[in-house]
Amino acid sequence: RKxxxxxxxPFNVPEGATVAFNxxxxxxxxxxxxxxxxxxxxxxxxxxxxxxxGNEDGRFTAQxxxxxxxxxxxxxxxxLSDSATYLCVVTLTDSWGKLQFGAGTQVVVTP
Amino acid sequence: xxxxxxxxxxxxxxxxxxxxxxxxxxxxxRYMYWYxxxxxxxxRLIHYSYGVKDTDKGEVxxxxxxxxxxxxxxxxxxxxxxxSQTSVYFCAISEDNQETQYFGPGTRLLVL
Numbered sequence: 001r002k003x004x005x006x007x008x009x010p011f012n013v014p015e016g017a018t019v020a021f022n023x024x025x026x027x028x029x030x031x032x033x034x035x036x037x038x039x040x041x042x043x044x045x046x047x048x049x050x051x052x053x054g055n056e057d058g059r060f061t062a063q064x065x066x067x068x069x070x071x072x073x074x075x076x077x078x079x080l081s082d083s084a085t086y087l088c089v090v091t092l093t094d095s096w097g098k099l100q101f102g103a104g105t106q107v108v109v110t111p
Numbered sequence: 112x113x114x115x116x117x118x119x120x121x122x123x124x125x126x127x128x129x130x131x132x133x134x135x136x137x138x139x140x141r142y143m144y145w146y147x148x149x150x151x152x153x154x155r156l157i158h159y160s161y162g163v164k165d166t167d168k169g170e171v172x173x174x175x176x177x178x179x180x181x182x183x184x185x186x187x188x189x190x191x192x193x194x195s196q197t198s199v200y201f202c203a204i205s206e207d208n209q210e211t212q213y214f215g216p217g218t219r220l221l222v223l
Contacts, residue, residue, distance in 0.1 A: 004153060034211075043201055043214035044154070087153065098169070099212060101146075101153030 003027060004090050006102035013078045013109050020074040021105045023088030030100075033064055033071050034089040038104065044087055047073075078109045114138050115215035117202050123221045130189040132218050134202030136182075142205040143185040144212065145169075145177060147198040154201060160185055192222045 006023045013019040025033075033050035048055065050062040050071050061074040075082055088102035114137030124130050134143060142161055146154040146169075156169030158177040166177050174196060176188045189196055202215040 002153075008151075041217075043216050045214070046211055049211075098156060098159070099154075101155075103151055103153045 002102075003100045004088055004102040006088050006105045008103060009106040010108045011105065013075075013082075013107060015078055015080060015109055015111055017078050018074065018076050019078060019107060020072060021086070021107075022070045022072045023102050023105075024068075024070045025088075025090045025100070026069070027090070027092055027100075028066075028069065029092055030069075030090045032091040033062075034099075035060075035062060035071075035073050036087040036089055036101075038085045038087055040084075047086070075107070078107075080109050080111065083107060083109045115202060115204055115213060117200075117215040117218050119218060120216065121219045123223065124192050125223050126193055127191050130192050130220065130222075132187045132200055132202075132220070134185040134187070134215055136185075136204050138204060138206075138213075139182060140204040140206055141182070143179065144203040144205075145175070145185065145187045146201045146203065147171065147196075148201060148217075149198050157187065157200075192220075194222050196220065197222045 004025050011019050035047040036044040037047045038044040048057045050064050054063045059076045063072045085104040085106045087104045090100045116135045118133045144159040145157040148154045155171045157175050158169055160166045160179040178186045200218045203212040205212045
């Protein structure tokens with residue numbers, strides 16, 4: 001079983017719509033959580049950290065559910081520029097700096 | 112954007128040949144990492160460095176070695192390339208908090 005699992009998608013989303021997807025992690029000792037964004041043939045870039053109480057950054061909302069061991073990302077009012085692969089990232093309490101990456105969820109926003 | 116460059120950006124090589132990839136940073140960050148990314152897999156850590164001459168193995172280190180003689184440079188060497196090492200290689204750096212990592216543009220390596 002993979003440490004971090006994501007639905008690969010693609011999630012096809014009309015422009016202006018809302019899309020949400022989850023990521024599950026297997027290790028209950030996981031400490032920190034992030035969403036990275038990766039455009040086609042580009043490097044991953046940090047989108048946002050995920051805090052226990054949930055957090056928003058503009059049109060993006062991230063949630064953490066420790067009991068069920070998943071994090072979610074919701075994108076409101078989708079833009080064409082939101083088309084990308086979204087990587088779920090988890091760190092472990094006893095493994096500083098070592099990020100566990102999911103394989104990513106592809107989002108395609110269509111006009 | 113963080114000042115990270117990787118060279119070469121693309122390389123085609125033959126099985127059995129040595130290959131060295133270079134990561135160069137201008138941010139003076141202490142921590143540097145090498146990952147590989149393959150379809151269906153998340154990025155997987157090959158090796159990392161927590162200072163000059165201080166390195167350690169990641170989860171997929173077999174067949175790879177690294178060196179860091181200067182803060183700004185982190186080299187990844189494939190001693191004898193194999194077709195299974197065909198991949199996209201990303202270098203990353205991080206500040207002291209060790210968690211937010213910034214990635215270089217990647218190197219696409221094809222081993223024939």
